[in-house]
Amino acid sequence: MPAQEVDVLVIGAGPTGLGAAKRLNQLKSASWALVDANEEAGGLASTDETSEGFLFDVGGHVIFSHYAYFDDVLKQALPKPEDWYEHQRVSYVRSRDVWVPYPYQNNISVIPTDDQVKCIEGMVDAAELRARATAAPKTFDEWIMRMMGQGLADIFMRPYNFKVWAVPTTLMQCKWLGERVAAPNLKTVISNTLTKKVAGNWGPNATFKFPARDGTGGIWKAVAKTLPQDKLHFKQRVTKVDADGHMVHLSDGSEIRYKHLITTMGLDYLVKNLDGIDHATKDLLVKTAKDKLVYSSTHVIGIGIRGELPNRIGDKCWLYFPEDDCPFYRATIFSNYSPYNCPASDKALPTLQYADPSLGQPSNSEPQKGPYWSLMMEVSESHLKPVNHETLLADTIRGCVNTQLLMPDSEIVSTYHRTFTPGYPTPSLERDEALQEILPVLLERFQILSRGRFGSWKYEVGNQDHSFMLGVEAVDRALFGAPEMTLDSPDFVNGRRNTERRLAE
Ligand SMILES: Cc1cc2nc3c(=O)[nH]c(=O)nc-3n(C[C@H](O)[C@H](O)[C@H](O)COP(=O)(O)OP(=O)(O)OC[C@H]3O[C@@H](n4cnc5c(N)ncnc54)[C@H](O)[C@@H]3O)c2cc1C
Structure with a gap:
């Protein structure tokens, strides 16, 4: 069977790949296709649901947009006011057993x-x-x-x-x-x-919005639905990229030829799986990526709890934990973002355990009704900070009791633990040197634009809005040679509202 041929091939249906696809679909001046190894869109901005009906994102995801174009796309995908909840950021740091309002450095009036x-x-x-x-x-x-x-x-x-x-x-x-x-x-x-004063709400992120239904993943599934479905190919893993031949090989044995490739796969994976490139160049790219690009893994631990939301939690959104009385650095009161992140209160669920297991197993094993609320914790891991995967769930629950997120007799009705590798692109000392050594070679010699959270490895432009625009701008670079402000000038795009592009269909 002859290989399919497109002007632009996009690898990945996370925010970056979807940004590229939206732009290509808007411009309509080039043929294109998108492939993703997963079953559906979202990438790291996806949402899982436990068998008991609790939703958990890949850690605390909230939307803070720097771009009018990104806002246009979200509005088109989820247009109704009831599609979203708007929240005030209520954020604290747990320090010396008290809640210090965020940011810590402005609120030391409350510490010993x-x-x-x-x-x-x-x-x-x-x-x-x-x-x-x-x-x-x-x-x-x-x-x-x-x-x-x-x-x-x-x-x-x-x-x-x-x-x-x-x-x-x-x-x-x-x-x-x-x-x-x-x-x-x-x-x-x-x-x-x-004067024992507490500083007021601070910074650009004082309010944020969250989708009412289906968690963060719901946003990206809705964006994917606005695209022509025949151009999106899921459950298709890219196994090799023939750089010189401008062709990708997929796990089902098929091939796609392209003029320009926009890939959001990890940059380390991409260079390892490049064919059609001389050995010396490939060895150099692989070595640079291996030696100089650093990442950490992210464990997401979710807990569903029966009971009214306690007053001590109130309207808190997310909380930071610098101390070693818990393994997590951040906890999100995920049920505060949307009531639909928990099952309805008339759903009956059995209690799996008390938060403090030394209280013994609950005497009543029958399913009982809610209401319910939920916590979502994030724990990082690297070779410098190993994590015991076997005990992490129990350690996290103990950490929740230590920090008073949970009481010893809190009734846990659902648990969730998933590890994402990679999770965070580390701004390591040699990162910029590595990117400078790899990205221009891929673009100038092979018309490959590697972009996105791990495609271009820049944490400072690694949020959903940035990632989406990395994809949009990659298309404009490939087709028109336009500059990519998000990739090349993070401070510039982060310091303003970017209105140059709009979605007018
Ligand atoms: C713990 C955590 C917290 C975060 N918090 C926030 C937040 O509060 N706000 C915010 O805006 N952003 C947040 N983010 C960032 C957000 O998740 C990213 O911006 C976004 O997911 C990056 O999109 P991407 O498309 O670049 O990459 P990804 O989401 O990783 O998508 C890459 C896609 O490529 C596909 N793929 C990979 N390899 C292959 C292959 N070989 N073949 C085919 N397909 C492949 C994958 O299946 C995936 O769908 C957070 C991320 C994490 C991990």
């Missing part, structure tokens, strides 16, 4: 006095460091010391960031932070501390 002293002394030293600095900081750790100082570094920034990234801050670069995170204002911190 000896910690306040350490933080303020550190901020004074940091201000001095900044005044004397002659060059930009090289590592994330140097950045922390210069912007926040020793006290905040030791109490919050270092332990928290190790839990998130599974890599010490000394092995991370700081360019990814851009201009976004300002040093805390020393005068405000001191006066707030003395």
Whole structure:
């Protein structure tokens, strides 16, 4: 059978691949097709459902859009007001057994006095460091010391960031932070501390919206439905890319020829599976990716609980955990995002266990009705931060009790644990060098645009809105040679509302 032939082939139906597909479908000037190994669209922005009816995303996913085009696409896919819930961000850091409002550094007025002293002394030293600095900081750790100082570094920034990234801050670069995170204002911190004031809601993410139905994955399934279905090919894994021959090989033995390839597969996987390229170049690309691109895995642990939402939880959205009384760095009160993230309260479910197993098995094993609420936790893993997969669920539940998310007698009716590898693209010290060595070769010699969370490996433009626009801009680059602002100028796109493109169909 002759190979199918298209102008643009897109690999992946996550946000990046769907961005490329939406743009191609809008322009209608090139033939195209999309393939994905999964059964449906969404990639890492998908949602699972437990057998008891609790939904869990791949960790805390919320939409903060920098782009009018992205908003247009979401509005077209989920157009009704009742398709969405709008929320105020209510976010805290669990520190020394109290909830410190986010961001931590602006709210040290609520932490113990000896910690306040350490933080303020550190901020004074940091201000001095900044005044004397002659060059930009090289590592994330140097950045922390210069912007926040020793006290905040030791109490919050270092332990928290190790839990998130599974890599010490000394092995991370700081360019990814851009201009976004300002040093805390020393005068405000001191006066707030003395007057015991708490700083107000902060930053660009003070409100966010969440889909009413089907979790985050529902967004991307709805976006996929707006595309011509005959161009989307699921359950098709790409096994080889013949770079010189401009052809991909699929797991069912078929082949697709292309003029331009937009791939959202992991960049490391792509270079390993390139054919039609001289050995020396391939070896170099593979070695660069292996040595210089770093990732961590993400475990998502979900818990469904019977009972009214406790007052101590209230309207909290997501919570950060820098300390070692729990394995997770973040917990999301997922039932607060949409009531449909839990089963209806008239659904009867048996209690699987109490949160503290030392209370013994529940005496009543009969299914009982709700109401229900749910928690979703994230735990990172790398070779520098191993995780015991066997005990992680039990360790997480114990961590929930330690941090008062759950009480010992909370009735657990559903559990979920899934590991995503890779989960986070680490801004490692040599990342930018590696991308500079690999991406231009792929584009200039082979017309391959590797884009997306792990296609172009840039955390700072790795959220759903960014990923989607990486796909859109890759199409404009392939077809018209247009610059890719999201890939090449993350600070620029993150610092403004981008309105250059609109979806007008
Ligand atoms: C823990 C966590 C929390 C996050 N929180 C947020 C958040 O709060 N807000 C936000 O906006 N974003 C968040 N994100 C980021 C969001 O998930 C990503 O932006 C998005 O999923 C990246 O899209 P992508 O298309 O680049 O990659 P992916 O979603 O990884 O999609 C890649 C697709 O390619 C397919 N594929 C891979 N290899 C092959 C192959 N060989 N053959 C065929 N198909 C293949 C996969 O099946 C997949 O569908 C979070 C991500 C994680 C992991």
